[in-house]
Amino acid sequence: xxxxxxxxxxxxxxxxxxxxxxxxxxxxxxxxxxxxxxxxxxxxxxxxxxxxxxxxxxxxxxxxxxxxxxxxxxxxxxxxxxxxxxxxxxxxxxxxxxxxxxxxxxxxxxxxxxxxxxxxxxxxxxxxxxxxxxxxxxxxxxxxxxxxxxxxxxxxxxxxxxxxxxxxxxxxxxxxxxxxxxxxxxxxxxxxxxxxxxxxxxxxxxxxxxxxxxxxxxxxxxxxxxxxxxxxxxxxxxxxxxxxxxxxxxxxxxxxxxxxxxxxxxxxxxxxxxxxxxxxxxxxxxxxxxxxxxxxxxxxxxxxxxxxxxxxxxxxxxxxxxxxxxxxxxxxxxxxxxxxxxxxxxxxxxxxxxxxxxxxxxxxxxxxxxxxxxxxxxxxxxxxxxxxxxxxxxxxxxxxxxxxxxxxxxxxxxxxxxxxxxxxxxxxxxxxxxxxxxxxxxxxxxxxxxxxxxxxxxxxxxxxxxxxxxxxxxxxxxxxxxxxx
Numbered sequence: 001x002x003x004x005x006x007x008x009x010x011x012x013x014x015x016x017x018x019x020x021x022x023x024x025x026x027x028x029x030x031x032x033x034x035x036x037x038x039x040x041x042x043x044x045x046x047x048x049x050x051x052x053x054x055x056x057x058x059x060x061x062x063x064x065x066x067x068x069x070x071x072x073x074x075x076x077x078x079x080x081x082x083x084x085x086x087x088x089x090x091x092x093x094x095x096x097x098x099x100x101x102x103x104x105x106x107x108x109x110x111x112x113x114x115x116x117x118x119x120x121x122x123x124x125x126x127x128x129x130x131x132x133x134x135x136x137x138x139x140x141x142x143x144x145x146x147x148x149x150x151x152x153x154x155x156x157x158x159x160x161x162x163x164x165x166x167x168x169x170x171x172x173x174x175x176x177x178x179x180x181x182x183x184x185x186x187x188x189x190x191x192x193x194x195x196x197x198x199x200x201x202x203x204x205x206x207x208x209x210x211x212x213x214x215x216x217x218x219x220x221x222x223x224x225x226x227x228x229x230x231x232x233x234x235x236x237x238x239x240x241x242x243x244x245x246x247x248x249x250x251x252x253x254x255x256x257x258x259x260x261x262x263x264x265x266x267x268x269x270x271x272x273x274x275x276x277x278x279x280x281x282x283x284x285x286x287x288x289x290x291x292x293x294x295x296x297x298x299x300x301x302x303x304x305x306x307x308x309x310x311x312x313x314x315x316x317x318x319x320x321x322x323x324x325x326x327x328x329x330x331x332x333x334x335x336x337x338x339x340x341x342x343x344x345x346x347x348x349x350x351x352x353x354x355x356x357x358x359x360x361x362x363x364x365x366x367x368x369x370x371x372x373x374x375x376x377x378x379x380x381x382x383x384x385x386x387x388x389x390x391x392x393x394x395x396x397x398x399x400x401x402x403x404x405x406x407x408x409x410x411x412x413x414x415x416x417x418x419x420x421x422x423x424x425x426x427x428x429x430x431x432x433x434x435x436x437x438x439x440x441x442x443x444x445x446x447x448x449x450x451x452x453x454x455x456x457x458x459x460x461x462x463x464x465x466x467x468x469x470x471x472x473x474x475x476x477x478x479x480x481x482x483x484x485x
Contacts, residue, residue: 045121172193173191175191181333182324189326192207205302208300209301227252228299231322232250232311233352235398237266243347249274259299262278288304356395356397356399396408403454409449413445413466417466
């Protein structure tokens with residue numbers, strides 16, 4: 001008479017443990033499971049099941065295992081066992097399916113039989129689950145469960161992906177439609193999305209890089225592996241001197257294990273001489289949040305700073321963004337976010353990210369429906385509004401300006417924008433010395449320059465307005481101020 005023993009082995013990897021269970025005193029059936037002491041994500045491991053004791057009347061029957069959390073080596077014999085008459089196949093993998101091939105034989109299975117499994121830990125697995133659907137049979141034997149539990153190897157992080165990061169409204173940089181490669185274009189080493197601005201008084205820059213990460217604990221950082229860099233600039237450095245090149249920069253680098261960061265300042269005003277302010281291992285007054293997926297096929301980086309080192313006045317800070325990478329088989333290359341790649345030899349504000357205006361303070365008020373109070377000899381008809389014409393931002397190159405010097409405005413507008421007007425406190429349009437515009441990805445960027453005059457300490461108020469091709473006004477206006485210094 002046959003009785004089927006169903007054996008379920010549930011294994012959560014890490015501790016090196018052996019577990020044995022006995023079914024009955026007279027008719028013992030005992031197994032033990034041995035696991036490696038530790039394991040790493042995506043590693044190949046071996047573990048074994050040993051028949052320690054078996055009833056004399058036990059014969060072979062088909063024994064099928066399901067494996068969860070580990071990919072057993074495919075297309076070949078996975079394990080063997082020895083019985084009287086020689087060595088037989090115990091398990092095979094055919095077309096990725098593990099199945100028992102013991103079948104019916106008349107020889108006894110000997111105590112001491114060890115079944116060795118080898119496979120790769122599945123990506124994201126926190127446990128391995130092995131289930132027998134049919135079992136060996138023996139008089140008096142009953143079903144049993146063997147369980148071993150542990151944690152991932154110290155230092156391993158939970159498996160993550162970048163799929164849940166929403167990049168709606170971010171700028172995509174591919175070196176083709178947007179951005180500029182520093183080196184040869186055949187060394188395209190990845191692409192990225194970015195979002196940058198000033199939020200609640202903090203400078204916030206986010207990146208989502210897509211590409212094979214590179215770098216090792218011995219060799220990482222700019223030129224050696226995946227490196228996210230933000231160059232910062234303001235008109236004056238911390239000493240109050242005019243700054244021609246960049247003021248400082250932050251590096252966020254992959255070292256083969258995790259993302260690390262450092263901050264450097266430029267010790268000269270018109271060239272490139274970087275000096276470390278905060279090293280990789282130093283405590284920092286800013287925050288860098290990163291996510292590295294287990295597949296190491298990209299990285300998310302969020303940089304948050306309250307103050308920018310080597311800047312005397314944070315009101316006119318700008319940034320130039322770049323990501324460099326050196327994957328296996330390719331040379332290092334850097335992808336700049338715009339059409340400029342030499343912040344170390346000069347600074348071009350036209351290709352920089354502007355942090356002048358806090359996004360939390362940007363005006364979104366609706367235009368007044370009251371009749372205009374602007375002085376005019378002729379009655380002025382209330383302007384017609386284009387609801388689809390929206391000023392996204394309007395910021396000045398500097399908000400503190402010497403009398404007789406120029407104010408420089410950068411305004412970004414969505415919709416059919418063709419002209420920009422700046423009104424003074426009396427409602428009169430200022431006379432521009434220069435005005436230009438360009439369109440990219442549905443956003444029209446205006447740059448306008450005019451002269452401001454006044455006494456030291458005066459605060460001059462202006463209003464930015466935009467018009468479409470039909471003369472319709474933007475749905476919003478943006479106030480800006482200049483302080484005479």
